[in-house]
Amino acid sequence: MRNAFAACLEELAAQDPRIVLLSGDIGNRLFDRFKERFPGRFYNCGVAEANMTGVAAGLAKAGLRPLTYTITPFNTTRCLEFIKLDICAHRLPVVVVGVGAGLSYAELGPTHHACDDLGLLGLLPDLTLLCPADARETRAALRAALAHAGPCYLRLGKKGEPDVFDAEPPFEIGALRPLRAGREVVLLTYGPLLPEVLAAGAALDATVVAVPTVKPLDTAGLAALAATGRLVTVEEHALRGGLGAAVAAWLAASGQPARLLTLGVPDQFLVTAGGQEAQRAACGIDTAGIVAQVRTWRQQLGDVT
């Protein structure tokens, strides 16, 4: 995803001279071509993300379209107050890019896990949360973010995510993306976890709908899905503060009679080692875990025996 991000940003920067990229001591080779083609439009700000965030705000106030780019926790939760005040409170069109969504960097430990970013950033008014699933949707989401008039957070995996889309899909901020029709429950998800959920959908004969914009939520779209009566959210993010919590809050207020199962990362730090696949399995959000938990839930509901 990060390679697609770099390639697409280079294309967009050729069209829009206002685009400026700030990085927190990463991306040397990744952005080499960008630096060559656009001298003076890439700034490695060092290991100093708070300052980078404020600099981006200043650039945006001057009419530029800055992006800040580094590993997710350091570009999000570390800088929370600066994103809140410098960027969001000024309604500035800065794109905050986090690389390493969820458990992408599972083996690097809790300092590098990013399972709380959406919950914390989701509290900030006017911040749009975009969570693409693969390289092609990353391109589409980046285009949408840079065309958007307000602040955006772009939640990327790292590299080598399996392809979901054959071509760059259209991207409308705030719109659900139905991907698979099924006769049983509706699975809602976003980000690089999508292939696991699609496989679970096939095993369960479930409908699968991607939610690439976690905020603002497509509540009209959700209302239509809720009519099926059985919603399941699956995410590589904490259960608190993620998509599941947002859907639960909306559902409770909406009065829809649907039942909801939320799957995600439990409310704890993951302190033992293991790669992304192992940690997903431990959290029950790999394909097998999703299938098993949905089946158990449906038995408890009396849908199946």
Next chain:
Amino acid sequence: MKKLSPSECAAQCKVIRRHIIEMLCAAGSGHPGGSLSATELVTAIYFHFLNQDPAQPEAPDRDRFILSKGHGVPVQYACMAERGYFPVSELATLRKIDSRLQGHPVKGALPGIEASTGALGQGLSIACGHALAGQLDGAAFRVYCLLGDGEINEGQVWEAALFAAHRRLDNLIAIVDANALQLDGRCTEILNIEPLAAKWTAFGWHVIELDGHDLPAIYAALEEALAHRGQPTCLVARTVKGKGVSFMENQVEWHGVAPTAEQARQALAEIG
């Protein structure tokens, strides 16, 4: 604990470097450059200066060692295993499923790890807290905190530097592993942090600049720091990233890449 002399410590450093190469090769990922640059510093601390019982790593009167540059944790794991905190065989589990040896130090997973670090910039503040508690309690323990020169781009480090000097935390020793490279390039090219010694001096610290691979110099500097009263001490240790392995030395590419089996063989042959 038997306190190693500088020459004994030099022999121990070879063992530590071998562990670093072997564990990173087995893990298939990790940070060799900043582990090898800090080898003499961390080994000297663990095998001569750190007053800590591996059997009781939570004892209230223990010295504290906080690895603020958490990505360098392989050198700490190697020292801890050799000092008996856990079996040397466990080093091979680095970054493996269910291992206590995460890619960055995690407090709680492995007894003897003082703080979860690796986000960079926060370790010195935690160290200040320990040191202030020691000062308030009139305790004799010392707090050692190892930082990277890239890491101290982070503004929080300088807030901690102000605090430590203001509170006269003379039980606190910061050590900057100044290997002159950060993740993405030379420190002077990414975000220049020099002149380092002048900065720490200006922040009110007692500063000792030294060759961070010269064990007699490291011992002398740490002894001086322990004796110095009224100010925290900062060792600005000039080091070589990837020290001890010719093809890793001073190569920014070896910040966060593990050696292949063939590269590991060559590295081990060079280390001896």
